[in-house]
Amino acid sequence: MGSFLFIPAIFLVFVVVSGTSFTEFIYPPFSASHYEFIDNAGTFLSSRNGTFKAAMLNPGAQSNFYLCIIHVSSNTIIWSANRNASISSSGEMNLTVKGISISDMDGSLVWSTPALKSSVYALLLTELGNLILLDQFNGSLWESFHYPTDTIVIGQQLSVGSFLSSSSGVSNFSTGDYRLILSASDAILQWREQTYWKLSMDTEAYMNSNYIAEYMAINRTGLQLLGSNGTVVVIQVLLTPSNFRIAQLDYSGKFIVRSFSGTRWNQEFVGPVDGCRIPFSCGRVGLCTGSGYPTTCSSCPPTFHVSSQDEGGCLPNSPYSLPLPCNSTNNGSHLNSSAFSYVQLGSGVDYFSILFSEPAEYGVNLSVCQDLCSSNCSCLGVFYQNSSGSCYMLEDELGSIISNINAGVNDPLGYIKALVGSTPTELNNSNNPSSGERNFPVAALVLLPFTGFSLLAALGFLLWGRRRQSKLKEIKLGHVDSHSSGDMDAFYIPGLPKRFDYEELEVATDDFKTLIGSGGFGVVYKGVLPDKSVVAVKKITNLGVQGKKDFCAEIAVIGNIHHANLVKLKGFCAQGRQRLLVYEYMNRGSLDRTLFVVADQKIIHCDVKPENILLQDHFQAKLSDFGLSKLLSPEQSSLFTTMRGTRGYLAPEWLTNSAISEKTDVYSFGMVLLELVSGRKNTLRLQSHNMNDSSSGGGQSSSSSGSGLVYFPLFALEMHEQGRYLELVDPRLEGRVTREEVEKFVRVALCCVQEEPALRPNMNTIVGMLEGGIPSSQPNFESLNFLRFIGRRFTEASVIEDATERNDRVLYQESNSFPTQTTIGSRTCFSYISSQEVSGPR
Template sequence: MFLASVTPSPLLMGFLSVLPTIFFSCALVSALPFSELIYPNFTGSYLQFIDTSGAFLLSRNGTYKAAICNPDAQKINFYLCVIHVASNTMVWSANRNHPFSEAGKVNLTSKGITVVDETGDEVWSALPTQSSVNALLLSEMGNLVLVDQANISLWESFQYPTDTIVIGQRLPVGMTISSAVSASDLSTSDYRLGLTSSDVILQWHGQTYWKLSMDTSAYTNSGYTVEFMTINRTGLYLLGRNGSVVIQVALASADFRIAKLDTSGQFTVNSFSNGRWNQEFVGPSDSCRLPYVCGRIGQCLANSASSTPTCSCPSNFHLVSLNSNTCGPIDGSFVLFSACNSSNNGSQVDSSAASYLAIGYGYDYFSNDFSKPLNYGLNLSVCQEVCSGDCSCFGVFYENSSGSCYKIENKLGSFISSTDGDNDLLGYIKVVVAPSTNFDGNNNSGDQSQKFPVVALVLLPSTACCILFAIGFVWLRRWRISKFGEEKLGLPNSPSSEELDAFHIPGLPRRFDYKELEVATDKFKTHIGSGGFGAVYKGVLPDKTVVAVKKITNLGIQGKRDFCTEIAVIGNIHHVNLVKLKGFCAQGRVRLLVYEYMNHGSLDRILFGTGPVLEWQERFNIALGTARGLAYLHSGCEQKIIHCDIKPENILLHDDFQAKISDFGLSKLLSPEQSSLFTTMRGTRGYLAPEWLTSSAISEKTDVYSFGMVLLELVSGRKNCLLRTQSHSLDDDSSGSHSSSSSGSGLIYFPLFALEMHERGKYLELADPRLENRVTSQEVERLVQVALCCVHEEPSLRPNMVAVVGMLEGRIPFCQPRVESLNFLRFYGRRFTEDSIIGEENGSNNAILYSQANAFLTTVAGGSYRSVSYMSSQQVSGPR
């Protein structure tokens, strides 16, 4: 009664009235994130940690944070994620396919971690069963880990990657990552990155469109089976047993970098420093190689002025609508085929129901390079029939030269438009008659059989007569050829049955007819060069493409099948620093190779000629490009190729003096007997490694030696076998070398001079005097050191070309030449100088001296150079 009679004071009543507001305000105060660990019975929401942008857990040093994040600030989709703090970049997300609203919650219990939406329904969970959860840990590497009381890991986010790999994380074989749909929608898209036992591959709807091993920046170091992919401070690596490097992409040192499959389908590696991201690697680098870059049936054309390609629709197709990125048939009576859907119940389609619209030549499809053709030697109609009977086939690409048939399967993407004119593929898109369209447009198709045109009664008999006449003419021509022979009739030998069979070999480039190339070269009128395998002529194809046609003359009696097999290997080698083989001709005994045309000719003409002087940066770029091309031949191809004849004449220069190696793989065309005479036939002795004629094994290190000699010539601007000392007033002589007018000067072997100047640190003495003061001692030193390392006498001491590329690019330290392995140059130089002086005293001119120098180098390489001192000068240098 007493309590009931008490009347609250006005002050108390006021306090009670604001109490709910006070409690509500306290509830809105943002909590602070925990450091490194949180324990069970934790519940967090975005609103609870709103002042820290949803972050509820920090790694020990604050490098990473776990948060309920809202990508792209769209306020709709929320995710449990891990974020790199300095760059504010998300590296992992839990519920990427099941976002929740800002009212969703993250719960940690002894059973594990769960994410629930605003209604309390679970959208994601990690519930390990082997033990009770003691804590949730965020490591300094960005790994979110559930641990038990013994700190043993029960579950890790690193084991469930999304679209990103960070330093210290491993992606094992069999595991994949998937790109997000967009920056705000983290749902898995159609792009996948997977790791096989030998490579990294990118796929779209099961179709491969890129491999790491085919990238020019990736180098294969060993043939071990790959176990996992990782990135660290020095690059991207595929590692095998015991940590052996299988494939590597060496990058500049960085403290933080990520590898990511982005929303466009490109795989990128980026480093973060000084508050900004730097893209270090991207694959595929050509955005037109992305499967859906221009939408369905979109035509992608690379834009040299921009990284963004130009998209349009191919002929016979048009944009369906302004809001659509799909091209459809211009002819409204056709619609695109819809594969394996409810209309055909996933069954095979009657071949008569499908038609094909051509998109013409000059197109390619991203998967053609990574899938085997259905068959070889098919005709086009059979190729189309195979696709018509397959409900997962959207179209075909047909290669005329080999009769290869490629299917477009599972999903129809964009096409790659090419303007180089060397594409032998013809594309066809599968279409069906629109449901509302009939033969007569009025649902009267059943009467068509009764409306046989009268004109056909006249044309059919005359057509039959023409066909019979044509057959008779062909038969008569074949009879004349078999009786008199083609040469007597003024014709090149026709293909034999062996030759025809050879064209079914997989991977053959375009096959040209002899008459076609005879017209293109104006009957081989313009001679532009020659080499060990034959003469080279300039030609222009009907589409105005300029080509270089090499007439092979040193193959003996090699069969057409063997020739075509090797050409198929060479034709499938593609690298920016290798001259592209566009096609071939194997008709009778004629062997012709068709290459892309190089605007600036060969390096020897530019380097040793009388034209404009190559600047130092141009020389360096040529050296780097040549090194990259050789590295690809040695370790980037499916079949290792040793060039065996690296010299300035085989280094061709294109636009902006881009270096491209020619004649690679041609040594495979030689018979064993011809191979034994290889060096004599080629006639280039100044670049031959000592092992060539000493019965030692020939390996890729032989090419390394030749490359080192070419480097010295790039530095000096003169041939290695001839150098005047005591004067730097240089004139050009008839041999293409530079010499002084000083009659009192002596001749020395330039590689020895380079070694001596290296020992004295006088690198500018080696630079081309025509460069004057446009090169520094440090720049010359870099190339000279690499060159001397490449010409070590012992092949095992020479670096491989992958390492040479790394040194030139500045990614790995420069090697130091080992003088004890270069002493053979002193012997070569001493003998060369003695015989050169004798030649001068006998009145030999520079051209003769150069020829004698070549002969000397062949002789001295042919046996033990320690015994050459007992040979007479006449024996060493040959007759005068």
């Protein structure tokens, strides 16, 4: 009887999965191929109401088969499993207790789900189009929604850090060159890791920058980036209500949102709106004209012609050819810069990446810009802005060129790197003895070796003479390095930046004529190198007993650190006892000159403060002297706590034997923020009516009673407590900032200067608060009480000075003191140390 009942059960299951009706569940073991389900176009699974189906499908009626999920009404594929490894019609999808696997007809595995935490009980296709592996308790083990390809649908979330990848073509599902990446603040389109569009740029996008995005989703009302577990909208594009829509990264590089109604798709949103902004819209160096879609690719830039190669695009006219990529075996990396030329693209053109990239160098001339590209095999061209000397590199891959009829005289001009006189293949063959016959003249065979020997001999004699002169000069000047047993050539340290001779830097600085700054480690001079690039040359005068090799080892570390907000170390000199560092020149000087309009002055520094923040043409900010603290010798480390910091920016932990950490720089940064708000030093003389305008409401400020020296951080704290933020603003900003903007800056600054380092935010959080991605925190008032003691001391010193006219220097030291711990009642508070003791000579 049991066997009799079992046979109909098996028959019913077979009818369910192989007939015209399908179920939303299948159970292991199960297998499906296009061949097995050919009568149903490879379909073997359907969602409950038939909105979606799963099938072994061959798009475009080709021989490439994929496991796909399809929206039935529109016949649109929203997900594919084995997109990069198609199979034949006899290849199979297998469902086992271990998960899903896809094998070709010979049994070779091409795709599978990852290892799962428990055995599979069933496979479910939901009405949202999500394919889910379930355990015996209906818990999710794996979901297709968590592994998106090029499309998301309503109900699906694209999490921060994940991305969509375009397909290579309409019927080729393999991963293409375009990606949509989701960050904590934006959705970003990239082509081969080069950004070309951001959702926040679109005029239809509404932004709320006070929160961090967690995922992107589409729903009935539009496209959204959401945070706080979906309760806060970070970016939103409102669309006409629709029950079904998809967001897709098209194989052409467009990000498209479409809705389906009746029998047709409606395109609701596309990014970028200008088709010429898609990097490869017209092939390599192809000239893209027009705006919107479709674009026109009927021409090439001047001095280029249409390429007959498969990818299309344009090539430079004879006798030039494009160099091969870096990763090619014949990339021409053995060539020197003289082998390259630069073909100008002409005026009125643009390039997609310029808007999203920082210049490789500022303040250089065109020749230097091109030399930088010539020495970098990944660089394939440059855009150069003459007005600012900004040099943009086009690296790794060349995209299309944009025709820009609105280009002005100050817009960058483009130049494409080209090989001169030979094709890349010919140049490669010329370096391969087996690549062809060598037809050298007999005279050349005789004369070339003799000429080469003569040149080598002459060069050796010149080098010997120069080295001997250098040694004699060092001995004469008493510069022989007793801590180095030989010249630089006696040891090798990888990663060293360019090495300069002392004589070169003497010439570059006109014998160290123009002094532009000074600090604890030495003095800085302006210089001009032979390539006309302007540099800042720092003469190091405080290195202890450190030897040449130790110095060079640390310079190698510093020279390998590249960051958009750090002044670049271009080179060094370690000759005899001379130690010099060559930095890029920041032509607007330091931030304090912009804020406080002061003349040149000598300041002992090694921390974060306006004097140590340098500004470029467009007010790009960079920190100077990064890494110089590494040059302190071990013998000097015991002096570290008394040597680090500058009056007004020094964190309390320096003087309380507390641990020094990155939060110490956060304190200094907070003081800089307060100075940015006020446009003045944290200590300055003001009349009381300037700080206590009765019309502003609120009572008298205890920090500003009377006239004299005012401790601005305390005044900022008091104004924060009273909500009187606009009284703190630099008068030059009047009418240009809102109360809310000032409040945000002040709150962030006060959080930074809290006495307890653990309460200070880290720099990532600070950036988030300033940019609006993170709500600004409320500082702990108990941890700010120490400012009241310092402020009281400032006021007392000011009153005493007015009454007795004591020596200004002594009072200045007293009034700029920082506390050491004592106890008053239950409160740990402070006595004071003079500013000279704080800063100390270095």
